[in-house]
Amino acid sequence: MYLKIKQLLFLSSVLLISSCGTKDQQTGKSEIKEISMVVKSRYLNLPVSQAADRAKMTFAADGRQVKEFVIRLAPEKPDYWVFYDVSKYKGKALTISYTGNPEGLKNIYQDEYIAGQDSLYKEINRPQVHFSSRRGWNNDPNGLVWFDGEYHLYYQHNPFEKFWENMHWGHAVSKDLVHWEEIGIALEPDALGTMFSGSAVIDKDNTAGWGKDALVALYTAAGKKMSQNVAYSTDRGRSFTKYEGNPVLGPDRDPKVFWYEPKKTWVMVLYNDNYNIIYNSRDLKKWEEKSIVPGYYECPEFFELGVDGNQKNKKWVMYGASGTYITGNFDGEKFIPEYGKYYYSWGSQYAAQTYNNVPDGRRIQIGWGRIEHKGMPFNQMMLFPCELTLRTTPEGIRLFCEPVKEIAILHDKKHFWTDLTGEEASEKLKEVKSDLLHVKMDLEIVHGWVTEVLFRGNPVVSFDGNFNRINGAPYICDKPGIFRFNIEIILDRTSVEAYIGNGKLFISEVLKEKKSDEGLAFKGGLKIHSLEVNELKSIW
Ligand code: FRU
Numbered sequence: 074m075y076l077k078i079k080q081l082l083f084l085s086s087v088l089l090i091s092s093c094g095t096k097d098q099q100t101g102k103s104e105i106k107e108i109s110m111v112v113k114s115r116y117l118n119l120p121v122s123q124a125a126d127r128a129k130m131t132f133a134a135d136g137r138q139v140k141e142f143v144i145r146l147a148p149e150k151p152d153y154w155v156f157y158d159v160s161k162y163k164g165k166a167l168t169i170s171y172t173g174n175p176e177g178l179k180n181i182y183q184d185e186y187i188a189g190q191d192s193l194y195k196e197i198n199r200p201q202v203h204f205s206s207r208r209g210w211n212n213d214p215n216g217l218v219w220f221d222g223e224y225h226l227y228y229q230h231n232p233f234e235k236f237w238e239n240m241h242w243g244h245a246v247s248k249d250l251v252h253w254e255e256i257g258i259a260l261e262p263d264a265l266g267t268m269f270s271g272s273a274v275i276d277k278d279n280t281a282g283w284g285k286d287a288l289v290a291l292y293t294a295a296g297k298k299m300s301q302n303v304a305y306s307t308d309r310g311r312s313f314t315k316y317e318g319n320p321v322l323g324p325d326r327d328p329k330v331f332w333y334e335p336k337k338t339w340v341m342v343l344y345n346d347n348y349n350i351i352y353n354s355r356d357l358k359k360w361e362e363k364s365i366v367p368g369y370y371e372c373p374e375f376f377e378l379g380v381d382g383n384q385k386n387k388k389w390v391m392y393g394a395s396g397t398y399i400t401g402n403f404d405g406e407k408f409i410p411e412y413g414k415y416y417y418s419w420g421s422q423y424a425a426q427t428y429n430n431v432p433d434g435r436r437i438q439i440g441w442g443r444i445e446h447k448g449m450p451f452n453q454m455m456l457f458p459c460e461l462t463l464r465t466t467p468e469g470i471r472l473f474c475e476p477v478k479e480i481a482i483l484h485d486k487k488h489f490w491t492d493l494t495g496e497e498a499s500e501k502l503k504e505v506k507s508d509l510l511h512v513k514m515d516l517e518i519v520h521g522w523v524t525e526v527l528f529r530g531n532p533v534v535s536f537d538g539n540f541n542r543i544n545g546a547p548y549i550c551d552k553p554g555i556f557r558f559n560i561e562i563i564l565d566r567t568s569v570e571a572y573i574g575n576g577k578l579f580i581s582e583v584l585k586e587k588k589s590d591e592g593l594a595f596k597g598g599l600k601i602h603s604l605e606v607n608e609l610k611s612i613w
Contacts, residue, residue: 107170107178112162114183117169119144120151121234128173134162140261142239148176153450154188155208155233158257189450194613198446200565201509201611202483204253205446205454206243210235213327213372213394213424214439214455215242216259216273216290218310219431224250225310226439226455227259227290229270235452240267240295244310250437250458250479252612259290260304260313265320266296270327270372273310274357275430277332280339281357283307283314289357291341293326294319301328301343303357322360325350327372330357331429336405342366342373342391349373349391353406363406368414369393372424376436377403378463380470388463390472394424396440398472400463417472419546420581421568422456436461437477444583446567456581457563457570466577467551475576476563480511488606495595498604502593507608510564512593514605518556520598526562527596530588533569534560534580543573544580557602 112134125145132140139162144155159167171178187193193207205211209232216227223246230243242260245253260268271292279285283305290304290313300320304313322328325345333340341352341360348367352360371394380386391408392398399413418425418440425440440456459474490501495516508529518524522538536543538556550556551574561572564584571580593606 106172106175107168108181109166109168110183112159112165112167112183114185115158115160116156116184116187117159117167118154118156118182118184118188119233120147120177120180121145121155122147122149122152122177123234124152125177126173127234127238128171130169130171132159132162133168133170134165136166136168142233142262144171144233146171146173146175146177147180148174151177151180153208153235155450156187157232159183194611196449198449198567199451199613200446200454200567201613202251202563202565202609203442203454203457203568203612204245204247206230206451207255208235208450209233209452210237211243211441211451211453211455212237213270213441214426215270215292216310217426217428217437217439218273218275218288219428220275220286220288221309222248223309224248224428224437224458225273225288226253227273227310228455229268229441230258232258235450240269242268242290242292246310249482250477251482256311259310260292263294263315264296265294265300265302266298267294269293269295269299270424271301272329272331272426273429274330274332274339276305276357280355281305291328291330291357293328295326299324299326301325301341301360316358318358321358322352329373329375329426331376333405338405340375340405342375344369344371344373344393349375349393351406351408364408366391366408366410368399370395372426374426375403375408376427376461378436378461380463381465382462388470390461390463392425396422396425400470400472412469415471416546417474417577418579418581419544421583422579422581425456427461435477438474440581442568442581444568444581454568456568459572459576459579462576468549471577473576474579475572476511476561476570480563483609483612484511484607485610486608489604490601491603493601493604495597495599495601498599498601499594501604502606503591505592505606505608508564508566508592509609509611510562510593511607511609512560512562512564512605513603514558514560514562515602516558516560516595516604517600517602518597519600523597524556524558524599525596526560527594528564528569528584528592530591531585532596533562533564533582533584534571534573543578544571544582546578546580548573548578550574 244259301322396418422440
C-alpha cells in the first residue's frame, strides 16, 4: 500500500518536471542542466554516487536563488539517497541546476517520505542506542541546551553526502536523553559561510531583546573568513532568525557561551589558533576580550563543578576538542589553571560539549563518536550522553565520566552473577543473546597481567599490566598492587563505550567486525566479584 502511494507520488512529481538545457553540436543529444517543478510534497529525494565528482547544485524558488551546495549527483544507479525538506517552498516553482554531470537530475523526485523511509532506523548498521542522523554526515554536537522539557541536540551536518562538507546545523530533541527525534535543519549556510560549531543559551532576562527565554545560538560562519554570529529562536528551537548585525566578532571559531551569575555577564570561550580567548558580554551581541588561555585546539568547553559533589568547594574545568583538561579557578574574566592537562577520554570521542541550563544541575556531555557504519547512507554518531563529575583520587582531583542514569530506561532482560572465575563467567554469559548491552562488572586480576573482555571474538576492553594501559590509554589503579577494575560497557551495533574505574577513564571505539558468534567472554586469571548484564531496547 505504502509503495503504491509512493509510486503515484513519484509519477506526479516527475510529471511536474520540465527541463531545459543545450544541444551537443556533435551528438545532437540534449544536455539538461536544470529541471523545474512545482513543489507539492515535503521532501526532495536526491541520488548520490561516491564515484561522481562533487559539483555545485542550486535551488531557485519562483526565480530567486534560495540554496547552494555541492553534491555527487549519481548519473546512474545511486549508492544511496539523500533528502532536503522543501515544504517551505510548497506551491512555488523550484528550479534545480547542477554544474556537474546532469544525467542524474531527472531522477530527483518529490515525495512525502524520504527514500528508504521503510527501513529507516532498522538498517543493519544503524546504532540502536545512540543518536545518528537519518542521512548524510555528522560531526560535532552543537548548541546543547535544555529548555522547556527538551534536550536540544544541534550538530554539524552535511545533509547531502556521508562525508564532511556543506556544514549545516542539524537538529534533534529528546525528553529523556535516550530517545531522539530528528527535527531537521536548524541553520542553513548563508552569505557569511557554512555553519560551523557553536553553542546555545536561554536568555532568561531578555538581555538581547529577543524576548524572555529566547533560545540564542552562537556559531561560527565559515566563509572566506571565519566570523562569530548570533541567531535566535522563539519557537522552542525549531526555527532561527539570524541577527541583522552579524557577524558580532572577527575570526576564530567554535564559541562556547554561558551565563556567569556572580558578575551577571555572558562569557564566551572562543578557539583561536592554539589558544582560547575569553570574552564577556551584556547582551550576547557586543563582546569584550578579557583574557587568553594557551594550549587548546578547537571546540572549547568550560564549566564549574563541585569537588566530590561539594557545592562549597568548586573548581572550573576547561577542555578542548580532544577532551584533555585543566582544572582551576575563574572569576568571570580570567581562568587560573591549577592542575593538568589530564586525559579522561580516549578513542573515538572528539569535540564533546556539555548542556547549558540543565534543571537538576547535572553536567551532561555528548561527544561526537568518530565511527563509520559500513555500507550505510549515513556516517558518524553521537556517543551516549554522560554525566561529568570532579572527584578526589590518590593522584589528585580528576574528571569522571559515566553514562547518564536515564540509560536504565532502555534496560530490558537483566542477568546478574557474583563470585565467578573468568571461565565460569564466560560460560554463564552464553545465555545472553542480545548484542545491545549495558554491562557493569567488578573484576580483579588474581594471576597474570592481562585482562580481556571479549565480544564476538574481539577484545573490547583489554588491560596490559606490563605497560599499565587499557586499550592503549595509560591507566593507574587506585590501590597499588591491587588490579581491581570497575568497568561499565555499552555495546551497540557499531560502537563500544567503556567507563573504567567508575568513569575515571572513558574509552569509545568502533566495534570490530565479528570474529565469532560468541557474545561477551573473559580472558585472564580473573576473579569476577560481580557481573550485571542488561539487554537493551532500541531507542527507535
Ligand atoms: C571540530 C571542527 C570545529 C569546526 C567544525 C567544522 O571537529 O573542526 O573546529 O567548527 O568541526 O565542522
